[in-house]
Amino acid sequence: MAITIKDVAKAAQVAPSTVSRVAADHPSISYETKKRVRKIMEEMGYHPNVNARSLANQSTQAIGIVMKSSADKALQNPFFPEVLRGISSVAHEQDYSLYVSTGETEAEVYESVQRMVFGKRVDGLILLYSQIDDRVTKFLLEQDFCFVLVGKPYEHADRITHVDNDNFTASYDITWELIHKGHEHIAFIGGDSNLVVTLNRLRGYEEALAKAGLPIRDDYHIHAELLKSGGREAVHQLFQLDEPPSGLVIADDLMSIGVITMLEEKGIKVPEDVSIVSFNNLYMSEISRPPLTTVDIQIYELGYQAAKCLIDKVNNKQEPSKRVIVPYEVVHRQSSRERRKPLHL
C-alpha cells in the first residue's frame, strides 16, 4: 500500500488534517510546519490519492473529451491530434487530467459520455464536433452538465459556450477569391452533411455566389458520404456536366488531396484546369502537389481556447456562456489561380 496522509502525519507528529492543509498550501498553517511537513512528504515519497480527493471534494480535476464516433474510419484526420495538443497544453498547465470518450458507434460514444457524467469522472466536457440534433449535446443540456463545444452549436447557441471560427465568412472569402479570379462555375464539395461546420461553409459559398450574381446549382454540390463509395463517380459526373466547374471549394484538405488525385486520373489538371481552395491547413496541404490554398483555422488554438473556457466554467459555475471566435487566415498556395479564359472576355 502506498504512503497515505496518515503515514506522513504520524512521521511529522501532526494531525492528518494538517498534512492535508499543507498539501493544499492553506494559509493558516505556519511556515515552520509547512516546511517540516513538506520535507517529510518528500522523504517518504507521498503522493495524494486522487480518488479519495475527488470523493471528498466532489471534484475530479479532470476533463473529458468527446470525439465524433470514429466508425467512419476513413476520416483518419489529423484534426484530432492537433486539437488535443491545444487542450493538453492548458490541461497540463492547470493540473487537469484528460479523459477521452470510447466507442466506435454513435450509441457507444453516447454511453461513454453518460458514464463520464453520471460516474462523476470528470468536471466538464469538451465536444469536438457539432452536429444536427446531437443526442450528446441534448443530454448534457438536460443534465445541466458543464461543457464547451468546438464548433457552432446547431441550437441554443446562446446557452452553450463554444469556440469556433467564422466559417461562414471564411468560406465566403475564399469563394469570393475564386470569383475574383474569374471563375464563374464553382462547385462545393462538403464533409458530412450533418456537421454544422459543413453547413456554414456551404452557406458562405452560396452567399458569395449570390453576391456575384452567379446561380446556385444543385448539381454543383457533392457531400463526403458520396465521396467515399461513389466518390469517383460523383466527381466524374461533376466534370461531365455541360458546364463543368473551373473552381472547387472543398471542406477539408484531406478531401482536396483525394479530389486532386481523382482529377488527375481523368487528365484534369490543378490548377491549370481547375482551381481548388479548401479548409484546415493541415500539414499535408503544404506537401501536397500542388500545395493547397486553404483556410488556416488554427486547430491548436481552438483546442487551447476550448480548454481554457471549460476550466473557467468549472471553477465558476456562474461564468456566463461565451462564444470565442478564433481568427482564420487564408493561406495562398498553388492550387488556385486565375481562370484561363478571363471573365467577360
Next chain:
Amino acid sequence: MAITIKDVAKAAQVAPSTVSRVAADHPSISYETKKRVRKIMEEMGYHPNVNARSLANQSTQAIGIVMKSSADKALQNPFFPEVLRGISSVAHEQDYSLYVSTGETEAEVYESVQRMVFGKRVDGLILLYSQIDDRVTKFLLEQDFCFVLVGKPYEHADRITHVDNDNFTASYDITWELIHKGHEHIAFIGGDSNLVVTLNRLRGYEEALAKAGLPIRDDYHIHAELLKSGGREAVHQLFQLDEPPSGLVIADDLMSIGVITMLEEKGIKVPEDVSIVSFNNLYMSEISRPPLTTVDIQIYELGYQAAKCLIDKVNNKQEPSKRVIVPYEVVHRQSSRERRKPLHL
C-alpha cells in the same frame, strides 16, 4: 446531490450492501431482490460514483495512454487517432475508461505519467512509442506498474509485454523488393533516431543490402531531424552525390509525401527516376501521387492488441509478459518500379 446507494437501499428497503451486490450482479443475491432493486435503481436514476468505487476497490477501471511528447508539432501524424480507435474499441467492450497523458515536452509527459501512477488514476498504461533510454519506461519498471508497450522495448524486452510488428523483416522485405527490381543505390530516410522502430527499420534495410552484397553507405542515411529544417538541403545533397540513389526506403508515409514533393521541385520523378517504398499505409498513401508502395502495419490492430494485453494483465497480476507480433503486409502501389537501366545490363 445525486442518488446514492443509500437512497436506493432505503427505497428498496434493503441494506446498502445489497444494492452494491445487485449492481455487481453478485451471485448470492436472489433473483427476486435483484429484480426489485434494479427496478428501483432504474426509477430513481441511480448511477454509481466511480471515485467512491475506485477508492473502496483499489481499482479504477481506467487505462492511461502515453504518447510521445507532442512538442514536435510537425508530426501531425494520423498514427495516433488510429491506434486510439483500436484501444478505444477494447476499452469500451470491457467498460474501461481512457486517460491520456498531457504535456508538450518530454518532462511534462513524464510528470503527467507520475500523476497517473501515484494518484492511482489508472490501473495500467499503454505506451505508444518506444525510445532509447526512455525515462517513462524506466520509471514504470521501477515502480513495477502495469504497462504495455506498442513497439519493441529498447531494453528488458522479456520483462515488458509489448505489441509490435516485425519491423526488421518488413524493412528487409521491402528493401529486398527494390533490390530485386534492379536498384543498387538505395538510401534510407528514417524517423526520429531515438525511436526503436527507426532503428529496426534501418537494420532491416542494411541487412538486405548486405545480403545482396551492396555497400552500406553513410551518405545514404538521412534522419527526420534533418528533414525538418534542413530537409530540402539533405535531400538535395543525396541527389548530388556521384551515385545518387534510385531507390528510397522511407520510415513513414507522411515523410514520403514530403520527399516526393521535394524531389518534384528538383525535377526528379517518382517512380520514373526514383522508386519509393515506405511504412504505415496511412490513408494518405492511397491518395498521394503517385500512390505509395508501403508496409501496412495495421495500426488499429496494434492498439486493439495492446489494450487486450493490458486488461489481461490488470485482471491478473500473474499474467506473464508476452510479445504480440501483428502481421504486416506490403501494399504495392505506383511509387516503386523496376529500375530503368536494369542491373548488369
Next chain:
DNA sequence: TTGAAAGCGCTAACAA
C-alpha cells in the same frame, strides 16, 4: 495555528 472527528459513496469481511 492546529487537532478531532464526521463524512464523501462504495465495498467486503463477518455475522446472522
Next chain:
DNA sequence: TTGTTAGCGCTTTCAA
C-alpha cells in the same frame, strides 16, 4: 440470502 460495520484516503467544520 441479506445486514452490519469498518474501512478506502482525503477534506473540512468545529473546537481548542
